[in-house]
Amino acid sequence: MKIMVCVKRVPATDSRIKIAADGTSLDTTSIEWIVSPYDEFALEQALQIKDADADTEVVIVSLAPAAATKELRTCLAMGADSAIHIKDDQANTRDAFTTASALADAIRDAGADLILCGKMAVDHDQGQVGTLLAYKLDLPCVTEVRDLKIDGNEVIAERAGGGGTKETYAVPLPAVLTVTKGDKEPRYANLKGIMKAKKKPIEELEAAAGADHMTVKVMELPPERPAGRIVGEGVDAVSEVMRLLREEAKVL
């Protein structure tokens, strides 16, 4: 069983975001990078399958700038067996279609029984790559999977449906799943894992020189939130708060 997990390097969620001088991208000079959290959920699912069945091979695939290997090594330190690094210095601004194409090419060449992605990367929050990847590979896709297990030639995937329902799908392999937060907390990469990761292989591929299909025209920071207001204290304030919620915030 070979599981491919697609991961993306994104700015740490507590980074102070600044827009670059070009007005269309992030200023990345003082940004700390991390593995996108949903991708970590996906990796944890794969690693738990591997924990239960040692014959499982977990391969990381990532479109990332040439110098960005820390996040790949972190995935290897968590327990993945190897990684494919598709080198692209513009990885972080690539549109979803181009990204999915690059990943699909690498996955097609390497072969995989199951492909997992996070439900979205927490930089642009678009959530397109997983489904586009399934389309490119001509494979079935289940999105926002909370939990999954392998059952013979099928993957059993659980997701939240509308209205609080729980949907459980049986999907023939190979398949693409996009993963969201479930009950399986991603593990920490421990020291032994970090030591082992130093010796695990990272295959390097050059990204095909495809142009983006879309360009970002403008990127803007959200407007500053107005300062909070104290309208009074204790029970005396309740009626004023209710009035404001009704009339100003219009949430009641």
Added chain:
Amino acid sequence: MTSTASPATLSSLVKPLFLGQLRSEALVPYPTMSADDAELLAMVQDNVAKFAADHIDPAAIDQAHAIPQEVLDGLAELGLFGVAVPEEYDGLGMTNTQYVKLCETLATLDGAVPIMSGGHSTIGIKAIQLFGTDAQKARYMPRLASGELKAAFALSEAGAGSDAQALRCTATRDGDDWLLNGNKLWITNGGFADVFTVFARTPDEERDDGRISITCFFVERSAGIVSEKEEEKLGIRGSSTVPLLFENVRVPADAVIGDVGKGFKIAMHVLNAGRTGLSANCLGSSKVLIEEMAKYTNERQQFGLPISKFELIQQKLGRCAQDVHALECMVYLTTGLVDRGHKDIALEAALCKIFGTETLWSVVNDAVQCAGGNGFTTDYPYERMLRDARVNMIFEGTNEILRLMVAKTGLGELGAALAGSTTGDALDKLVRGSEAPDPIEVPAALQRDALGLSMGIATLAQTSAAALAEHGKDVGAKQLVMAALADQVLALYAQMAVLSRAKLVVEAKGEEGAAAELLLARGACRRMAARAKAAADSLRDPDVGLLLETAAAVSDSERVPTEAP
């Protein structure tokens, strides 16, 4: 200047300053980590920070007066106890720079955790790691790396603090074994450690020449070490600090680390080498405080303006950042020297420790002040950080003792160099004024500061020679003189580090790209140059006599010796 043997490439950068010499060649390039080393470090830092976000609550640890067992277990699982252990013993084998940067990270996460970690990695396991036999290391190091065994360093006693050599714990031979007896005090990690690096007098080994024989032992708690009640402390309350009791604790012959009678050297070596770790703790805490200060003073409005718009607040932000910049340059110059193979860094590390601990103390003081009443309450982290910061100036060698050590070593160096002179009047010549060394080559924007550094070095050499000429062998008792020399050296080493790093950054990015670095570098150099000058000027302070006479009166009367008018 007399001709002295040209210093070996890997010798101290600080000692030659007393002779008016600047070792520019050893200063460049400013050390940096390889890409692989930086990546490994970043992975460990990320993991520890992630773990901390989920599991470490500094306020709760402070209130509980303990680091919870789950946190210790979790940190062990992460591998924190093995970061400094060589790879051959299942550790991560971090370089000195990596390790010290991790100390900095730990200090941004909590007050007690970095002390606990340092008690294990910086001092607890170092004697066996550096001086143990292969058999001793094979037996213990893998379990120390995994955190299965946690270590402590037991040197201090009730009667032996700064004067560690006065220790009274004894180890006497009993057949092939040794019996340990006595008490230790202030032992970090002592409440839960499984193994202890213990220093004891071995009186049977003492010879007629009156030399004290001290031996280092690596002792398992199960041999019978008893830890007594935890100290109630001002700060770092989550860190375990206990007295230890030894009553006929029997240890085998192979518990001895290094040679019998050579233990004190081991203790000093471990402490001397470890002080950069503590200074990086101070660096990490200082950076957190500056971030908090900057946010707070931007948000807090008084008189219709954020208080960061007022000059007296800006003064605090500016000087804290300048000091912290100088500290950072100094700490990672020192660790970089270690990684390049410099063995003789006791003075450099001591200067980092003095400067780091005092910088943090002034930063935390400024941070509390900027936060006003809030700074004084437990709703904000400032008061806890202030309490946690205080101990740094006391342990791992008090700052007084370290200043004396720096000056004594430096003057020793100068004395030795002059003794080798054939002309005899070398000291006189130096006292009349020493020639400034060639300034280090720096980008244009920093040339004035490089010149200032050279002048400062000449002043140090001149004042050091004058101190020797005036006081001769008794100079060690002239502690105000000694401290004034040490403070000059501190400020000079800081300038060397700042200039070296700025040069590297400017060469990589150009003066425009390095604008932020240059701003800090220039500010820090000026501040440090002023500090060196103030220290040198204090040597001519005519009022020292009044001060010491007053102190004597206080000591006599044990009160402020005033008389009612």
